[in-house]
Amino acid sequence: MSAKKLYVIGNSHMDPIWLWRLREGRSTWLNTCRSVVRMMRKYPFLKFCRSSSACYEWIESCDPALFGEIRHLVEEGRWELVGGWVEQSDTIITSGEILLRQAEYGKRYFREKFGRDVRIGYSVDAFGQNAGLPKLLKTGGFDRYVFMRPMEHEKSMPDLFRWRGDDGSLVTAFRIKQAYCTMPDWTKKEQLFDWIDRLIETGAEYQTFFFGIGDHGGGFFERQIEWLLEAARTRPLEFSTLSHYFDVIEKTELPVVEGELTHHSPGCYSAVGSIKRDLAATERNLLKAEKILQEAPGPDGDADRARLDAAWNRYLFNYFHDIYPGTSIRAAYEQEVRDLTGAANLAATDILEKRLARYGATAKSDFLTEGGVLLWNPLPRPVRAVMSFDTWPDPNKNGRDFNVLRDAAGNMVPLEWLRAASSFGPFGTWGRATAVVDLPASGLRVFAWSYGDAAGKKLGFDRQRAALERFTFPVLADPYDTWGHGAPRLGDTVGSAELTACDEMADGAVASWLRAAYRWKNSTFKLDLIAYAGIPELFIRWSADWREPDETVKISLRTGIPSGTIVSGQALAVLKRRPDENEQPFIDWVVAADKTGTAGFIAGSLHGYDSFGSGELRLTLNRPVHYAEHAPNPPHGDEGYADLGEVIREFWFSAGRPAEELPAIAQERLMEAERFEITAASDGNALYRPEWKIEPPELPVTAQRGGAFRLWNPANRPRGFRLFRDGVEQASGELFPNEVREVVLEQE
Incomplete structure (x- = not known):
């Protein structure tokens, strides 16, 4: 099909940070926008689009006159505000709450400063598109979206389509062909003409041509503007805004696409x-x-x-x-x-x-005799929380360590002392106070350090040893650049780390701690597995002295699920994948699953895995790479490696839970309760604080501020909800399958 018209979209991609520091990025914002304004004065047919409230905020604060000219061009309809986020965010491993905040803060700025509601989402250089993104775009007030990756050679799909989210949301999406800027080697007009002709001959019926200099800004080359004018005399070119282009294509029949859009740069997940x-x-x-x-x-x-x-x-x-x-x-x-x-x-x-x-x-603390600790639950549902921090076991030199936490009613919670971060302590005593405490929804509990007979049976190490039997640590020869360009997976497995020791570090009624030591070539690491009483998940701390450049290490789990799927958290979405041996992205949790249960990991800052059938799930722990190495240029090595040397990763091993429970469980494990040490100060009569509660408790509340509550239904079925304050219902309703909804209450 040949294009009826080629819409020329003026833009200049400006990375504020990449191969340069922020100072250079900020100067690029200013210098590029000054240059574009000058060109637009000279060529009144030119139109230009620019995203990112951070850029405009900087211009407003540094060059008010330039900002005023931009506002005038916006009012004329020639300068188009797009991408109403703070910046062109990552859209593949960034959490859903962050993407919604991008829209909230970016769109608020554009409304306040320009009186415009930006409808076009715009993240043209992101390295893939998360399955939750269409829903988040629509929730954030966007119904149009422009992106470039994955590109044609990475994923076969239409360039123009309606993208449907898991809640049924639809946004009109457009994938840019080849580049979001003019190519740097177009030094002759014949090269530019050749590209225009190819777009017209092989592109969609209504095609775009992104025109302008990037990635380090620059605006327009004036000679290329003159070339475009010459081309327009014999070709169907129109200088256009993206809004006009979308207005045209939305009148046509467009195919519907569902799910995530990958696979571009899997190396960046880690x-x-x-x-x-x-x-x-x-x-x-x-x-x-x-x-x-x-x-x-x-x-x-x-x-x-x-x-x-x-x-x-x-x-x-x-x-x-x-x-x-x-x-x-x-x-x-x-x-x-x-x-x-x-x-x-x-x-x-x-x-x-x-x-x-x-x-x-x-809070009521007048029952404390030797001090105590306050625990606060940030979630509006009951949790079983781990308290663990370093302090004095015997601050008053009584000759014995505290062994329970005691509340005002005399209820006791067992207390155990694990090894602290430092072997030295004030007055010769120092340790890690560890307890497992049940906290009510939005709950606050005060405990005295105390003594008692609350000790139970030691936990032992059966759970950790069983887990160790299921874990190996494969090492991959990783030949790819920082992004992982062209990588379906992060290299071939060349071996596994050798288990060299296994030590029982502590065993009590609250926690048991098993440490395994491993070696690979010149690298060593420790694997700490901690079981907590009443908590099904195992806490894992992987601490390495990793000395092998370009060798990626994973933790491999034999899941015991031979014919299931891989289910993972995404950006306020849940995604099922068939195991395909490729490196894949996830957010917060990933498990192998079938009807009998799940096995996998909860990890708030790890984002990559691969799977060889559902029976083997491999979480990427560490990927040492040169900073900003970009193929095909070989790195010169001056900047060194990231994640080489001492590295620590913390996560949880989860097994047995139904997949439907994992969004809420992952939130509970990652949004830990907070503690604060206190002394006796009050009878508690002066304390008032509202206690909020969500029902059902497995419904995640992803944000709670002012009178607003963001609710997410991760299930594929409708779910009713009830929101309580101090036991009195404040709101109720039904969430659609997979819906994200903000419930706003009147504030007192």
């Missing part, structure tokens, strides 16, 4: 694991800070809400598609990304800990 760990931890702290601000705003509630709002806005930038996937240079991670993440985390933990301390000052 590259630079440290940034994935730090961002995942910061996301959880920001969500907890929102929840506790809802409960206890206090006199500084407005100021802290503003601080948290600013922290979210900066933090979301770090999910840019060359940051979270691990494909930027080392200096960017060790400077700007570190600082932006740390600033957001500090704001969240300040807000959280301040209110925990206030609870400690007002």
